[in-house]
Amino acid sequence: MIDPKRMRSLKEGKQKKGKVLYWMSRDQRTKDNWALLASQEIAMRREAPLEVCFVLADTFLNAPLRAYDFMLKGLVLVARELQEFRIPFHLLSGNPPETLAHFIRDHSVSTLITDFDPLKIRRKWKEDLAEKISIPFHEVDAHNIIPCWKASDKQEYAARTFRPRVHRLLPLYLTPFPELKTHPFNETSTSPGFSVSETLSGINCDRRASPLKWLEPGTDNAFKTLSQFLENKLEGYPERRNDPGLDGLSDLSPFLHFGQISPQRVALEVSMSTCPVQSRDAFLEELIVRRELSDNFCYFNPNYDSVSGYPSWAQDTLDRHLKDTRPYVYSMDEMEEGNTHDKLWNAAQRELICKGKMHGWMRMYWAKKILEWTESAEKAHSTALSLNDRYELDGRDPNGFTGIAWSLGGVHDRAWPEREIFGKIRYMNIRGASRKFDLQRYIRYTESLG
Numbered sequence: 001m002i003d004p005k006r007m008r009s010l011k012e013g014k015q016k017k018g019k020v021l022y023w024m025s026r027d028q029r030t031k032d033n034w035a036l037l038a039s040q041e042i043a044m045r046r047e048a049p050l051e052v053c054f055v056l057a058d059t060f061l062n063a064p065l066r067a068y069d070f071m072l073k074g075l076v077l078v079a080r081e082l083q084e085f086r087i088p089f090h091l092l093s094g095n096p097p098e099t100l101a102h103f104i105r106d107h108s109v110s111t112l113i114t115d116f117d118p119l120k121i122r123r124k125w126k127e128d129l130a131e132k133i134s135i136p137f138h139e140v141d142a143h144n145i146i147p148c149w150k151a152s153d154k155q156e157y158a159a160r161t162f163r164p165r166v167h168r169l170l171p172l173y174l175t176p177f178p179e180l181k182t183h184p185f186n187e188t189s190t191s192p193g194f195s196v197s198e199t200l201s202g203i204n205c206d207r208r209a210s211p212l213k214w215l216e217p218g219t220d221n222a223f224k225t226l227s228q229f230l231e232n233k234l235e236g237y238p239e240r241r242n243d244p245g246l247d248g249l250s251d252l253s254p255f256l257h258f259g260q261i262s263p264q265r266v267a268l269e270v271s272m273s274t275c276p277v278q279s280r281d282a283f284l285e286e287l288i289v290r291r292e293l294s295d296n297f298c299y300f301n302p303n304y305d306s307v308s309g310y311p312s313w314a315q316d317t318l319d320r321h322l323k324d325t326r327p328y329v330y331s332m333d334e335m336e337e338g339n340t341h342d343k344l345w346n347a348a349q350r351e352l353i354c355k356g357k358m359h360g361w362m363r364m365y366w367a368k369k370i371l372e373w374t375e376s377a378e379k380a381h382s383t384a385l386s387l388n389d390r391y392e393l394d395g396r397d398p399n400g401f402t403g404i405a406w407s408l409g410g411v412h413d414r415a416w417p418e419r420e421i422f423g424k425i426r427y428m429n430i431r432g433a434s435r436k437f438d439l440q441r442y443i444r445y446t447e448s449l450g
């Protein structure tokens with residue numbers, strides 16, 4: 001039985017006989033997917049067919065070609081896996097509310113389930129769709145271990161206020177997954193296939209960031225990446241994670257962003273590893289507390305993508321320093337090309353462009369320098385967001401909106417001693433970086449990226 005607390009109703013609707021449809025969006029996987037498991041449970045109870053669809057929307061938050069390439073290659077594998085469970089998969093395209101309303105009518109769908117996402121674009125799609133349909137419409141949080149609306153009923157101030165809630169609820173939610181079953185009530189299991197290259201050529205998206213080669217998409221590759229991390233990197237994670245010149249991170253974020261692996265599965269595997277407890281705890285703090293805190297911020301703060309989402313002390317302090325002299329001011333183009341006086345920052349920008357995944361420690365430094373080198377927080381915010389979401393493979397994600405709001409606007413942080421331009425926003429500089437890690441090693445590494 002799927003824990004009812006993971007599912008909530010978006011629309012009661014009138015129950016009738018007919019197919020159950022899972023509208024897959026954030027959690028693009030067959031394995032360990034609570035939304036898919038709940039959909040199958042409802043279909044089994046009614047001895048009804050079960051189908052899955054994904055609606056391809058053009059220019060999703062200015063997503064680049066490299067993101068659509070990674071995502072579509074993952075979806076081809078999802079379609080194949082679903083076929084093994086005799087569950088048809090439909091790749092639809094167009095504006096999701098209209099496209100889905102037609103599909104539901106034409107395929108006599110009796111119940112609709114979708115996965116949770118705190119981003120405004122997805123919530124708008126669901127609102128618009130709910131007005132067009134009259135069948136029951138449910139939502140399942142398959143992305144957070146603790147459903148976002150269960151973890152807290154308000155925007156949390158900081159990790160330290162969110163962490164106790166998470167640790168209290170984890171035993172209830174960090175549970176093993178039931179297996180998906182071969183579905184007995186589908187007449188056909190065949191899905192209308194699709195080709196990645198053809199689909200990609202039809203998408204109207206930003207083509208500046210080309211597809212990446214260093215990371216293969218899909219659930220199997222996510223699991224390979226996870227086991228490599230568990231075997232070789234988890235033990236040294238606390239010591240190595242803040243040195244961008246070392247390969248100390250899990251590299252799971254692109255798979256987590258596209259939902260190709262369940263964070264709950266990652267947490268279960270990490271918890272069972274024989275690594276020292278402080279390594280496991282350090283990683284789970286990021287994977288669970290930090291990541292689910294980002295969903296909390298985006299879900300409860302409608303201005304998660306702008307300066308007005310910052311706490312008032314941060315907005316005031318940035319306002320007070322608006323007129324401070326900026327020794328350096330760079331345009332978006334100069335920053336995009338990595339053409340500044342700061343070789344460390346240019347290296348981070350090179351990693352972003354060439355690898356599509358900037359090291360986590362550098363993302364803080366990188367964003368804070370954008371604040372220092374632009375004439376206002378508003379301009380800095382939109383510059384950081386555009387570059388982040390144009391090039392990061394894991395971009396267009398609550399973690400990104402929150403990471404930028406933390407760096408520029410003190411979200412989930414505290415006030416620091418006041419200074420030029422930053423006011424009381426936490427400051428970072430190259431001297432601090434050189435105390436933490438070998439700058440040249442990181443710069444040399446990014447030069448090797450091409």
Ligand code: FAD
Nearest residue numbers: 249250251252253286287290291360363394395399400403
């Ligand atoms: P690991 O250190 O191995 O972490 C494992 C997982 O824990 C990550 O995949 C992520 O899900 C979670 N995690 C780790 N650090 C954070 C964090 N600071 N906040 C929230 N979750 C975290 N993350 C994105 O997924 N997409 C983004 O677009 C993004 N933009 C960012 C922008 C800025 C300015 C900052 C400061 C952070 C940003 N982050 C973003 C958060 C973090 O840097 C990345 O999640 C992390 O570097 C991904 O690499 P990894 O999976 O190898 O990290």
Ligand code: FO1
Nearest residue numbers: 025026055056057060063067117395396397
């Ligand atoms: N979700 C969809 O339902 N349809 C899309 O066409 C789509 C495109 C897309 C492109 C890049 C990207 O990073 C994410 C994309 N997503 C899409 C959403 C994604 O699956 C996540 O739901 C959110 O980005 C994270 O909250």
